[in-house]
Amino acid sequence: MRKVPAQLNDSITEPQPPLSRPFASAYGHFAHDGLEYIITRPDTPRPWVNVITNGNYGCIVSQNGGGFSWQGNSQLRMLNRWDQDLIQDRMGRFLYLRNADDGALWSADRQPVCPEFDAWQVRHGLGYTITETVFHGVRCEKTVFVPFGFPCEFWLIHLSNLSDHQRTVDLISCLEWQLGAVHDWHREFHKTFVETAYSENDGILTAWKRPELGSKEPPFAGFHFAIGTPTLGFDGDKRTFLGSLGSISAPQSVIEGQLRGSAGRWTDPIASLHTQVTMGPGETKRLAFVLGAGGLETALRIRSSFPSTQEIADALEEVHTYWRARVDVTHVETPDSALNLMTNVWLKYQAIAGRLWARTGYYQNSGAFGFRDQLQDSHIWLSLEPERTREQILLHAAQQFTDGTVRHWWHPSTPIAATGDCTDDLLWLPYLALNYIDETDDSGIWDATAPWAPEGSGQASLYEHSIAAIEKALSRLSPRGLPLIGECDWNDGFSHLGRAWKGESVWLAHFMVGLLNRFAETARERGDTARANRYSESASTMAQAVNEHAWDGEWYWRATKDNGEKIGSHACAENRIDLIAQAWSVISGVAPPDRARRAMESARQHLFREYGPLLLTPAYTRMDHEIGYITRYAPGVRENGGVYSHAATWGILALCMLGEGDAAWKAYASMCPPRRGENPDLYYAEPYVLPGNIDGPDSPTFGRGGWTWYTGSAVWMHKVALDWICGVRATRGGLLIDPCVPGSWKSFHVTRHFRGEEYRIEVSNPNGVQHGVQQVQLNGKAVDGAIIPPTPNGPHEVRVLMG
Numbered sequence: 134m135r136k137v138p139a140q141l142n143d144s145i146t147e148p149q150p151p152l153s154r155p156f157a158s159a160y161g162h163f164a165h166d167g168l169e170y171i172i173t174r175p176d177t178p179r180p181w182v183n184v185i186t187n188g189n190y191g192c193i194v195s196q197n198g199g200g201f202s203w204q205g206n207s208q209l210r211m212l213n214r215w216d217q218d219l220i221q222d223r224m225g226r227f228l229y230l231r232n233a234d235d236g237a238l239w240s241a242d243r244q245p246v247c248p249e250f251d252a253w254q255v256r257h258g259l260g261y262t263i264t265e266t267v268f269h270g271v272r273c274e275k276t277v278f279v280p281f282g283f284p285c286e287f288w289l290i291h292l293s294n295l296s297d298h299q300r301t302v303d304l305i306s307c308l309e310w311q312l313g314a315v316h317d318w319h320r321e322f323h324k325t326f327v328e329t330a331y332s333e334n335d336g337i338l339t340a341w342k343r344p345e346l347g348s349k350e351p352p353f354a355g356f357h358f359a360i361g362t363p364t365l366g367f368d369g370d371k372r373t374f375l376g377s378l379g380s381i382s383a384p385q386s387v388i389e390g391q392l393r394g395s396a397g398r399w400t401d402p403i404a405s406l407h408t409q410v411t412m413g414p415g416e417t418k419r420l421a422f423v424l425g426a427g428g429l430e431t432a433l434r435i436r437s438s439f440p441s442t443q444e445i446a447d448a449l450e451e452v453h454t455y456w457r458a459r460v461d462v463t464h465v466e467t468p469d470s471a472l473n474l475m476t477n478v479w480l481k482y483q484a485i486a487g488r489l490w491a492r493t494g495y496y497q498n499s500g501a502f503g504f505r506d507q508l509q510d511s512h513i514w515l516s517l518e519p520e521r522t523r524e525q526i527l528l529h530a531a532q533q534f535t536d537g538t539v540r541h542w543w544h545p546s547t548p549i550a551a552t553g554d555c556t557d558d559l560l561w562l563p564y565l566a567l568n569y570i571d572e573t574d575d576s577g578i579w580d581a582t583a584p585w586a587p588e589g590s591g592q593a594s595l596y597e598h599s600i601a602a603i604e605k606a607l608s609r610l611s612p613r614g615l616p617l618i619g620e621c622d623w624n625d626g627f628s629h630l631g632r633a634w635k636g637e638s639v640w641l642a643h644f645m646v647g648l649l650n651r652f653a654e655t656a657r658e659r660g661d662t663a664r665a666n667r668y669s670e671s672a673s674t675m676a677q678a679v680n681e682h683a684w685d686g687e688w689y690w691r692a693t694k695d696n697g698e699k700i701g702s703h704a705c706a707e708n709r710i711d712l713i714a715q716a717w718s719v720i721s722g723v724a725p726p727d728r729a730r731r732a733m734e735s736a737r738q739h740l741f742r743e744y745g746p747l748l749l750t751p752a753y754t755r756m757d758h759e760i761g762y763i764t765r766y767a768p769g770v771r772e773n774g775g776v777y778s779h780a781a782t783w784g785i786l787a788l789c790m791l792g793e794g795d796a797a798w799k800a801y802a803s804m805c806p807p808r809r810g811e812n813p814d815l816y817y818a819e820p821y822v823l824p825g826n827i828d829g830p831d832s833p834t835f836g837r838g839g840w841t842w843y844t845g846s847a848v849w850m851h852k853v854a855l856d857w858i859c860g861v862r863a864t865r866g867g868l869l870i871d872p873c874v875p876g877s878w879k880s881f882h883v884t885r886h887f888r889g890e891e892y893r894i895e896v897s898n899p900n901g902v903q904h905g906v907q908q909v910q911l912n913g914k915a916v917d918g919a920i921i922p923p924t925p926n927g928p929h930e931v932r933v934l935m936g
């Protein structure tokens with residue numbers, strides 16, 4: 134494992150030299166090999182947040198203290214009230230500090246008091262966020278993290294007296310209980326179900342919400358208490374806490390240093406606790422606050438597991454160890470340090486913490502599993518812990534109906550789900566299974582069983598589930614053999630193109646051809662020969678149909694409406710060319726070589742712009758009821774002519790498949806967050822995670838990123854860098870070495886685990902080619918071709934000569 138500095142603490146009073154501040158901007162920089170992003174000014178263009186979760190409990194923390202916590206489901210089971218106000222960022226879990234002698238008031242985060250700190254910085258890392266401030270001669274370091282195995286978060290506080298005299302400081306917490314879904318819209322109604330109580334003996338404040346009548350679920354409850362310091366007071370009522378004319382930035386009871394001790398029903402429920410520390414000159418005191426989900430019993434269990442701040446500090450160490458071990462399994466060292474730190478650290482973290490576990494960001498709050506979404510996200514586990522990809526595949530299989538259709542999304546353990554006629558969803562199931570088998574060779578997964586939906590419909594093997602998906606898709610073809618788009622394909626915004634089951638999707642045709650060809654091999658391997666032949670034939674007939682009907686002259690058109698009108702064709706006034714109809718013609722091998730080149734040249738000419746490949750251009754400016762909600766978006770925003778990061782990564786992947794290393798890397802770099810973050814007032818978004826979208830040229834804010842964290846692009850950007858640019862990818866027969874790099878890269882290094890062994894791969898490129906491998910050596914012996922067969926007794930040294 135890579136060595137990580139034991140001391141992550143860059144004191145705010147001892148700034149580092151500029152050289153150790155990669156990708157620095159006016160607002161911050163990376164630190165510690167990219168393991169942390171340090172924000173140095175609170176007024177970032179938008180909240181720059183961290184998503185912290187153990188897979189069950191989680192919280193989002195902005196650099197100013199805004200955000201929310203949840204347990205089980207980030208949309209339906211929020212602990213605290215939060216408003217999605219990206220401009221003010223004023224709702225969160227807060228901690229007031231008050232100097233007991235002179236009543237000076239400030240807060241551990243910038244919100245809610247907004248003091249003029251003498252020093253301030255926030256450090257977002259893997260599984261934790263640290264806010265460090267100096268104010269009024271007191272240094273406060275607040276670390277927020279979620280321990281593994283417990284439904285709670287800790288706010289670990291180090292308070293230091295920087296002055297030359299004794300100081301007594303009050304610490305008063307405050308959060309508003311939500312205990313329900315983010316959209317519990319009638320507050321006055323919902324608050325009548327909530328009750329707060331304070332257990333004097335234990336110093337624990339609890340709140341619980343009466344469940345719906347007949348519900349077998351225990352009431353949704355939360356608790357709040359302090360560790361390492363006596364609790365002096367509490368409040369469970371926002372009104373008494375703030376005072377009738379008080380505000381969240383200056384609550385009456387905080388100003389007075391005296392909480393009112395109200396609890397019970399009929400309140401505007403909050404949790405506020407008061408504790409106090411006295412410090413001699415230069416002294417540091419450590420204490421913690423806990424916020425968690427569950428009743429008094431759970432709180433007491435947590436209290437006994439963490440009797441002092443030492444156990445909390447140990448749990449924080451475990452969080453560091455977990456994430457470092459996770460991200461260190463694969464490692465790239467290329468001449469592009471932005472690609473390195475995104476691939477080595479943040480894209481993995483974003484895909485796991487943000488997408489698979491929390492399923493929320495600040496911009497998009499989901500909590501649900503999307504059928505196609507988390508299947509794709511689960512690619513991230515392939516090179517790390519492939520068993521988890523397997524679990525995800527089987528989880529999704531259980532959301533399929535016997536007719537092959539699937540739930541578009543669902544909230545786990547609830548009846549809340551969306552069905553619908555998105556025509557690609559179901560096909561991602563076999564797609565992922567095939568990729569999982571390439572990684573693991575575990576073709577036994579085809580025989581693993583999963584139930585059919587709804588409950589009680591029996592079960593079937595994954596092979597049967599996959600066949601049901603493919604058969605359904607094959608039953609939905611237009612008379613000329615192109616797949617019908619139905620309610621939409623991968624692009625959800627094309628929601629009205631094919632409602633009458635006439636509109637066609639060219640992208641879906643590409644996707645299906647690739648899948649049918651691959652699945653046919655599986656069927657053949659299993660002795661299901663008639664099916665294998667049928668699927669191969671369907672693939673070639675469909676590829677023929679695409680090439681006969683969907684070639685637009687210089688690129689592939691994208692779809693037809695129910696009335697037969699084309700989308701994404703040169704003849705269209707808006708959306709003349711669409712990226713994924715070009716990229717997947719290459720990825721699936723549908724386009725003959727000349728068309729593949731031509732399609733991607735057209736894409737480069739029209740779509741590949743300064744800040745990444747656009748999804749389509751020009752953007753829609755008028756609502757079109759026959760196309761879908763994409764036409765409601767402002768021009769240049771999200772799918773409507775923006776850089777839709779998820780699809781953009783496919784554009785880069787297609788260039789790699791054509792051996793265009795310079796162009797692929799240029800496109801990668803153009804949308805790579807650390808680079809974009811060097812111009813933060815244009816880019817807006819966090820420089821350490823991918824945004825879902827970047828505004829396109831038809832937007833007045835061309836180049837602005839938004840919808841960060843919760844985007845399926847994270848895993849694909851990781852895949853593009855590791856599998857396609859560095860070119861180390863799993864195939865059934867072994868690890869294929871097929872780099873596609875800019876000619877300026879003379880060497881690079883990849884460490885990757887594959888089927889239980891570690892491979893350390895040194896690639897040299899003395900002649901500066903973009904693609905092509907002359908020789909691969911495994912432990913000093915030349916390998917036949919470019920595939921390293923699975924080899925026991927690693928770690929293995931691999932030398933690759935490009936040329």
Ligand code: GLC
Pocket residue numbers: 503505506623624625626772845
């Ligand atoms: C959103 C959806 C995803 C869809 C994409 C493109 O990210 O979650 O399922 O494929 O948009 O519309």
